[in-house]
Amino acid sequence: MNKSDSGRRVRTTLIAYLFLAPALGLLAVFTFYPVIFGTILSLFEYDIINPPRYVGLSQFQRLLVDRYFWIAIANSAKYVLVVPVIQLGSILLAVLVNRQLRGIKAFRAAYYIPVITSWPVVGIMWTWMYDQQGIINYMLQSLQAIDRPISWLSHPTLTLYAIMFVTMWKGLGWYMVIYLAGLQSIPAEYEEAAMVDGASRARVFWNVTVPLLRPYILLASLVSTMAALKVFEEIYVMTRGGPFFSTYTMFMYIFDEAFQELNMGYASALAVVLAAVILVFSVINFRVFRRGGLEYY
């Protein structure tokens, strides 16, 4: 190798790291460091004002006998019920819009609008919809599905499911686009061949379309499961965990401990537990789809 060659290599390396520096710096401070420091912080008591005090694993011991922790864990786990509903719904939606029809693009756009709407707006709108005298009670009463109005957002057992319904409503369009991409990568011949062989539409859907969509279903289900375990925004904008902690989830508890109570150490311990659960799914996701799959959009 001659001198100008190695000079060029040094220059290229320099330029490469110069280009990378701002992003790497930000990632180091705001992404890598928090994971390390957050894990260490779970061994301390810290309220930002006073210096941290080492308490060993006592935060984790406290957690085991903490009633609210178990309530939050149970609610977060229950929230995963929303995953199969969203996935099946969005697959059917994708099949429905995966055709050449006049105006189909407008329908796809309409289904996507909830996705791009902010959670505060969604929360405000659905709180009105769910009101005791709101439109949902009116419709259900007109259909004679219920005798008297239900207070959807202050009901000890139904509220969690009412919020899940909103999660589904907002998420359907996003997963629809994923599955639409999947469907468009499937050659039409497979389904046509099955139809020619006399299979019913339902059979074609279950025996041809769904198996071909498998990688997409796996990916979307993993992402959806992780999102469900971390559920926060919809809870925060509608009930903040109430009534009587019936919609209190892990992330809601972490938020309260960290930013209402300033118990940074205990919040970190909670966060570490949630992270450990999510990491399992994240690693599967990462191993199956080498690039790590989806962001939160």
Added chain:
Amino acid sequence: MRKVAIYAALIAIAIFMTFPFLWTLLVSLKTRGPIFSIPPDLWPSPLSLANYVGVWETLPLPRYILNSLQITFIGVSLTLLICSLAAYPLARLQFPGKNLVFYAIIATLMLPEHIGLIVNFITLTKLRIVDTFASVYLPSLASIFGIFLLRQAYLSIPQELEDAARIDGAGDMVIWWRIMLPLITPALATLAIFQFVAFWNSFLWPIIILKTPDKYPLAAGLLYLRGLFAHNTRLIAAGTVIATVPIIIVFLFTQRYFMRGITAGAIR
């Protein structure tokens, strides 16, 4: 016949998806009558823009909009700059440590971001920049999605173009600025739109990191106002419409970028 059934299904679902918006719009356009009543008052008369005037004049909505515009504009611009810089060497340069850097960036996708919330709050408190707009956008500037998206775009540029420029004596900076950046404009547009939506809609991080409600961006401000003026539903409805319309307009004009962005982010 089948076609009719399909259209019926499409329309029914479209109503389900857009109903909350239409209802909020209706509430915001009326000044009289009970908001909650059984049966609901669905007849849109008399219509009036009084609530819009009201929310604009009596509530700090214009301020929230200015905050949102400022945060979004700076946030999106810096994201584009930082991601377009970072993605370039990962796509087009050979240098020692490239794989390490690449996998380190990928690994961040596995890291749980809720820990970031706690520690970033502490970090920014220690740096004494809590309660500034910078503290709102700083943690989300190095978007992994953005780096991947732009890396893909850089990779698709033919090598001949670069070689030709090198023969003409262009240096790396010139090649990046004059040749590469213009060619990845569609990907930059996709990223810009995604970040625009993310910043415009963000409320969780802003309510954590901003102490002064006057500095809230629109989504956070709306939630705050809902808490303060819970009784004044119609004003809040008008505010909700004002917060939602810009994002829907941007979306309708840039749909194809959205679809491209999601699928690029989804399966690579």
